[in-house]
Amino acid sequence: MARCYIPSDGPDSWRGFLAEPDKHWKTGHSAKTLAHSWEAEDRLPHEIDSLIRTVPRYEHEKPELLLAVPEWKVPLPGGRRDSQNDVIALIGVGRDLMVAAVEGKVSEPFGDTIEQWYAVPSEGKTERLQYLCRLLEMPFPPERHLRYQLFHRAASAVIECTRFRAHAPAMIVHSFSPEDEWFEDYAAFVTTLGGSPQPDRMTEVRVSRGVKLQLGWARGDQAYLKA
Numbered sequence: 001m002a003r004c005y006i007p008s009d010g011p012d013s014w015r016g017f018l019a020e021p022d023k024h025w026k027t028g029h030s031a032k033t034l035a036h037s038w039e040a041e042d043r044l045p046h047e048i049d050s051l052i053r054t055v056p057r058y059e060h061e062k063p064e065l066l067l068a069v070p071e072w073k074v075p076l077p078g079g080r081r082d083s084q085n086d087v088i089a090l091i092g093v094g095r096d097l098m099v100a101a102v103e104g105k106v107s108e109p110f111g112d113t114i115e116q117w118y119a120v121p122s123e124g125k126t127e128r129l130q131y132l133c134r135l136l137e138m139p140f141p142p143e144r145h146l147r148y149q150l151f152h153r154a155a156s157a158v159i160e161c162t163r164f165r166a167h168a169p170a171m172i173v174h175s176f177s178p179e180d181e182w183f184e185d186y187a188a189f190v191t192t193l194g195g196s197p198q199p200d201r202m203t204e205v206r207v208s209r210g211v212k213l214q215l216g217w218a219r220g221d222q223a224y225l226k227a
Contacts, residue, residue, distance in 0.1 A: 074156040074160060078124040099166050101170070112147070129142070145188065202216040
């Protein structure tokens, strides 16, 4: 993975990082909508700011966006395919450095369930799923109806938080769906981890080695669906 990154010239700069730009870079879809939302101002989107402030210890803080990198890849054991996060954001909040793995959504689902993804349990898939379950302190094999994508997005936050020597990992779903589509899948995952899922609020769970992971669903500004 490259360690040097070129500053953005605006939302269109994000297009080149997509695995399939012609397929995913469309008005009303998550990739383009998310890019315009995060590029609109030189700070956190207001709904992400508000979401972070729902954590009791951050209630009176002013979260500061230090760095946001689109399509950030996090290597995982058990195969060559990394977890490609829509955004990894470094956020200063109080005395903490938060590392947030952000997943943008409009109407797109979270991909395969564990049952679908693990239908043919190869050696590589078994190694990866066992690793994710250990990291998130979930039983192996996990419940079959849970979405695999949420496992490796949550893991990305924990992994990169450790790598940046930070102590506040977070996974945030930044949803622009007027109907909160797929919230029930997010809620099922968070509940399994021991959290209390609510839109526009963070919930905290404990994962491997006592790490406190924040999980949140932020409702994005739907004006960006027309960008």
